[in-house]
Amino acid sequence: MPLKDAPAWPARYLSATAKDGEPRIAKELDARIKKLFGRSLKLRAVSAGSCNGCEMEMQALGNVVFDLSRFGIQFVASPRHADGLMIAGAVSKNMVSALKETYDAIPEPKIVIAVGACAINGGPFQGSVEVLGGAASVVPVDLFIPGCPPHPLVILEGIFKLLGKNCAPGRPSQSLF
Amino acid sequence: MNSLFLPLQNAVPFPLSKVPVLAVEEWRTVVLNGCGKERGRVAALFADAKRLYAMLAFDAKKNLKIGACELPEGGYPSLTPELPEVHLFEREIFEETGLKPAGHPGLKPVRSHQKKYPFHRIEGTHEVAVGPVHAGIIEPGHFRFQCHGEKVLHLEILLGYQHRGLEALFLKSDAEHRSVLAESVAGDTVIGHALAYCHAIEGLAERSILPKRCQMLRGIVLELERASNHAGDLGALAGDIGFLPASAWFGRLRGEFLNMLMELTGNRYGRGFIRPGAVTHDIPSAMTRDFIHRTGRALKEFKELSSLFFEASSVLARLEGTGTLKQETAKSLGVVGPAARASNSAKDVRQDHPSGIFSSKGIAPVKVSSGDVFARARVRSLEAKRSLEWIGESLETLTAEKISQSIGETKKEMGVVSLVEGWRGEIAHIAMTDQEGKIARYKIIDPSFHNWPALAAAMKGGAVSDFPLVNKSFNLSYAGHDL
Numbered sequence: 001m002p003l004k005d006a007p008a009w010p011a012r013y014l015s016a017t018a019k020d021g022e023p024r025i026a027k028e029l030d031a032r033i034k035k036l037f038g039r040s041l042k043l044r045a046v047s048a049g050s051c052n053g054c055e056m057e058m059q060a061l062g063n064v065v066f067d068l069s070r071f072g073i074q075f076v077a078s079p080r081h082a083d084g085l086m087i088a089g090a091v092s093k094n095m096v097s098a099l100k101e102t103y104d105a106i107p108e109p110k111i112v113i114a115v116g117a118c119a120i121n122g123g124p125f126q127g128s129v130e131v132l133g134g135a136a137s138v139v140p141v142d143l144f145i146p147g148c149p150p151h152p153l154v155i156l157e158g159i160f161k162l163l164g165k166n167c168a169p170g171r172p173s174q175s176l177f
Numbered sequence: 178m179n180s181l182f183l184p185l186q187n188a189v190p191f192p193l194s195k196v197p198v199l200a201v202e203e204w205r206t207v208v209l210n211g212c213g214k215e216r217g218r219v220a221a222l223f224a225d226a227k228r229l230y231a232m233l234a235f236d237a238k239k240n241l242k243i244g245a246c247e248l249p250e251g252g253y254p255s256l257t258p259e260l261p262e263v264h265l266f267e268r269e270i271f272e273e274t275g276l277k278p279a280g281h282p283g284l285k286p287v288r289s290h291q292k293k294y295p296f297h298r299i300e301g302t303h304e305v306a307v308g309p310v311h312a313g314i315i316e317p318g319h320f321r322f323q324c325h326g327e328k329v330l331h332l333e334i335l336l337g338y339q340h341r342g343l344e345a346l347f348l349k350s351d352a353e354h355r356s357v358l359a360e361s362v363a364g365d366t367v368i369g370h371a372l373a374y375c376h377a378i379e380g381l382a383e384r385s386i387l388p389k390r391c392q393m394l395r396g397i398v399l400e401l402e403r404a405s406n407h408a409g410d411l412g413a414l415a416g417d418i419g420f421l422p423a424s425a426w427f428g429r430l431r432g433e434f435l436n437m438l439m440e441l442t443g444n445r446y447g448r449g450f451i452r453p454g455a456v457t458h459d460i461p462s463a464m465t466r467d468f469i470h471r472t473g474r475a476l477k478e479f480k481e482l483s484s485l486f487f488e489a490s491s492v493l494a495r496l497e498g499t500g501t502l503k504q505e506t507a508k509s510l511g512v513v514g515p516a517a518r519a520s521n522s523a524k525d526v527r528q529d530h531p532s533g534i535f536s537s538k539g540i541a542p543v544k545v546s547s548g549d550v551f552a553r554a555r556v557r558s559l560e561a562k563r564s565l566e567w568i569g570e571s572l573e574t575l576t577a578e579k580i581s582q583s584i585g586e587t588k589k590e591m592g593v594v595s596l597v598e599g600w601r602g603e604i605a606h607i608a609m610t611d612q613e614g615k616i617a618r619y620k621i622i623d624p625s626f627h628n629w630p631a632l633a634a635a636m637k638g639g640a641v642s643d644f645p646l647v648n649k650s651f652n653l654s655y656a657g658h659d660l
Contacts, residue, residue, distance in 0.1 A: 049341050051656050053364025053446055054408075058314045063428040071331040077312035092659075093319060094290045094338045098309050124361045127349065130342030148448060149364065151439075 002047050033109060037083050038163050040072045043113070044082035044106065048099045049092025053149035054116035058086065060152045072157060079105035084142075088149075089137055090118035090131035103139045111142045111162070115155060116152050181207050182233065184246035187530040188376040188385075190593040194440050195607060197244050198228065201253050204246035208233065211242070212260055218511050220596070221605050222266035224248060224274050225618045232594060232607065235461075236529040241594060252277035265626060273477060288337035288659055294331050299323040305641060309338045316655035324641050332644075334629055334638040336496045339659035347619045352378075352453070359450050359606075362621060363657035367444075368395075368402040369599030370621070371451040373606040376532055377595035378453040384586030387454065388578035389534070394456045396534035397571055398438060398447050400564040400600025403600040405434035406652075407515075407557035407564075408479070413649050414554050415486060423486040430482070433475055437468060455581030460572075469572045476565040483558045496551035500647030502635040503548055512631045514602020514624045516651055517561065519552035520543050526598035535598075548635075550650040587614040599624055601654060623657025 047055050058075070060065045061068040068074065076082050091099060102110070114135035117123030123131035124165035135141050159165075181203065199207070211217040211233045220241065221232040228245040232512040235242070246253075255278030257264045267278040269287045278284065286294060298304065302323045304519055309317035317338035347358055359374035360367045372395055379385040412427030435445040441452035442458055450457055458523040460468070485490055502512070507520035517524050525542035543559040545552040587610055595606045602624030611617040632651050636644060 002360065046310055047314070047316045047339075049339055049362045050316070051339075052316050052365075052654065053361075053365030055314050055316065056365055057445070060428075060432065063432065064425045065429060065432050075314055089339075092338060092340055094288075094340055096315065102310050124354070124357045125341045125343075125346065128342035128346050130340050130345075133416060146193065148444075149446070172630070 007108040008176065024116070025144075033111065034164050036109060037111070038078060038165065040083075041159070041163065042076045042083045043082055043086045044079045044084070044102060045075055045086045045088070046095075046099055046102050048087060048095035048135075049125070050089030050118055054088035054119070054147075057147075057149045057152050057155060058115065061155060066152045068157065069159075071165070073160045079103075080107070082110070084111035084113060085139065086113045086115055086120050087135040087139070087141075088115045089135075090125040090128075091135060092120040092131050094130075096132065096138055099135075099138050105122070112139050113143045113145065113162070114141045114160065115145045115147075116150060117146065118149045120146060123148060131132070154163050182231075182242035183210070185232075185241040185243055185594055187241065187526070187596045188380040188532040188593060190380050190588060190591040191243075193590050193592050196230070196592065199244060199246050201246045201249045204229070204231065204244060205254065207231075207244055208256060209259055211235075212262070217242075217600065218508075219260065219263050219266070220603065221594075221607060221620065221622055222263050222270065223607070223620045224270050225609070226275060229253075229270070229276065232605075233625060235531070236524050239529050241596075243592075243594070248274070248276055252279050254279050255281040257281050259358055261509050261630075264510075264630060278583055286337065287464060288340040290337055294335050296321045296335075297323070297331060299330055302330055309609065318655045320644070322636075322641055322644075327640045327642060329636050329639050329641050329644075332633045334633055335660050336629065339656040341656075341660065343536075343660040344621060347621075348616065355447075356452050362660065363623060363625075363654040364446060364621070366402070366599045366601065366604070366654065367446040367448050368399045368451065369597050369604050370606075370623075371447070372399060372533065373595045373597040373599075373604045375451055375453050376597065377593050377606045377608045378587070379456065379584050380593040381587050381591055381608060382453070382593060383588070384582065385659065386586065387582060388580065389537075389576050390459075390578040391456050391580045391582075392534040393538075393571055393575055394441075394580065395451055396538070397568050398442065398450060398456075399597070400540075401434050401438050402569050404475075404561045404564045404568075405431050405438070406600045407561040408434065410557055410591075410649065410652050411483075411554060412488065413652070414496070414550070414646065415492075417646050417649055418492060419588075420486065420492055423482060423492075426478075426482050427486075430475060430478060433471065437471060440464065454584040458577070458583075459580045463584055465572050465575060469526070469569055472565050472569045472572070476562060476569070479558070479562055479565065483562070487555065487558070493551065495646070496554060497547070497549055499550040499643050500635040500639060501547070501549045502631055504546070504572070506563055506634050507548065507631060510630050510634060511627050512602075513627045515556045516553060516628055516631055517602065518542055518560075519556045520548035521546040524603075526596045526603050530596050532596070534571075538567075538571065539562070541590075550646055553650040587616075589614045601625060601652070601657070604627065621660060623654055623660075625653040625655075625657040628653050629658055 199526040220234040305322040308319040319335040363372040408431040415423035523544040532657040605622040607620040
């Protein structure tokens with residue numbers, strides 16, 4: 001589905017993922033954030049008007065095959081313990097306040113990762129009056145990971161690109177595969 | 178008495194003009210009689226602009242019936258006091274149409290959060306609220322417990338957080354997008370809902386009998402979906418009680434089934450595979466042989482792992498007697514799927530109202546009688562093994578036909594009821610076309626819509642710290658309920 005009806009991109013993440021209003025392939029966050037989160041990143045997952053597909057791929061990241069924790073990345077049970085928010089879903093009207101409160105409860109500095117087509121622009125639910133049309137309608141987003149649902153390796157790849165993991169100084173981050 | 182309703186078959190269309198429209202009192206009597214003396218159940222209760230419909234299922238006799246009444250002005254006497262299984266259906270109808278069921282014991286919102294939800298409060302008890310955002314990576318929902326110490330006196334469940342407006346979107350969307358929407362009702366039941374949708378559309382079309390190879394492949398992915406979710410649930414239950422070897426191993430097995438789905442369909446959940454009149458990818462013979470080998474190996478591992486899990490006394494100590502749903506309660510609430518089969522009720526659409534490949538190659542339901550977390554876990558293990566055997570046999574006997582055919586135009590002013598045994602239970606899609614052959618009403622019922630009240634019933638009198646385990650033993654869909 002084209003992005004032409006997407007909401008205007010807030011300024012905060014224009015530099016990281018978008019140029020002239022167009023989204024682009026993720027590059028690293030600034031050096032300070034990379035220093036804080038590069039080796040230990042705790043994420044809080046929120047499901048907001050989704051079908052549960054993305055959540056299952058996020059859960060799969062913790063299994064013995066993908067084993068997220070070996071990269072220093074972990075899901076935590078409270079926003080108070082988190083460095084960032086991982087959002088799945090088109091953002092249903094009924095989840096707006098819970099999503100905002102969870103975001104607000106995460107101490108700064110924090111990042112936001114939108115996972116899946118719905119969190120990007122509403123996905124299959126674009127045009128429904130019951131959804132706002134993606135995570136960026138409520139919170140500033142640092143990284144969009146496409147897919148329906150994105151394969152767990154694609155989610156990992158996206159996080160790696162954002163954190164600049166698996167790359168040498170002066171070279172663009174290499175693919176995970 | 179229920180000869181007053183129109184007999185139906187799963188996925189076989191009927192002229193809307195043939196649906197009997199009775200007076201409200203007579204309609205009520207047929208429904209109550211059908212579920213009482215005639216031992217049927219309400220598979221669907223819904224309204225459109227003009228009528229109120231009841232679709233009854235008589236599983237032992239393998240038939241379905243539908244009957245309607247004109248939307249009664251000013252309301253009608255509620256069915257719920259005598260028929261608790263329609264509790265949520267009547268609330269849903271009230272929320273969507275304003276039609277009031279007089280005497281309904283709990284006429285509260287289902288999906289709307291516009292007003293503050295009036296939770297039942299037991300004075301003097303400790304009130305515990307959980308959600309909508311949960312500790313784990315799971316869908317949102319709110320649970321309100323009234324506790325006395327550890328003991329749960331009452332649990333009330335407030336959903337609607339995943340409400341995305343699916344049924345309305347269905348009517349606004351073109352045919353291509355509707356397939357995507359059907360797959361997105363519940364992302365873990367892509368195949369189940371896609372199949373229910375396609376059977377409905379094919380049923381309504383000129384040519385609805387599909388090549389056997391197409392039907393067989395659809396059955397294979399439906400059973401792969403079942404096996405992957407049952408393996409995942411067993412892993413989650415194992416993780417919840419701290420039995421980590423089983424948690425890790427079941428998790429890996431789940432991935433094996435998802436990977437097979439990905440290799441066949443291009444997506445770990447089978448999105449894009451089932452479309453009206455077709456499956457979109459064929460299985461090459463090398464992949465067939467590979468899948469036969471892998472399902473055989475997975476079955477062997479599943480058997481070993483189930484022994485390891487179910488024979489551990491520490492596992493049994495935790496699962497047995499926890500979260501018990503009595504058989505009578507399961508029946509009175511209209512519970513479907515593995516949760517019903519774990520409470521001694523062998524209902525299964527594949528046996529009772531078969532469609533697609535299950536009409537020619539059946540699969541017998543399993544049944545366990547204790548109704549506790551152990552029973553719901555055991556049913557999953559038995560079903561997954563049966564599914565893997567069925568998949569292996571089906572792959573061995575795949576016949577050479579095309580995988581798609583054109584189904585022709587949609588019939589005008591027809592209705593169809595399409596039932597599929599999804600991994601959580603009976604999925605129902607009900608479609609009605611107008612005088613131009615366009616879809617005028619599309620009702621989606623996920624098995625979770627029947628089953629959420631069972632979780633509240635199973636927790637009553639239990640320990641609040643058992644909630645995560647009991648919840649996982651049902652593992653119901655929030656999105657499927659909320660639409």
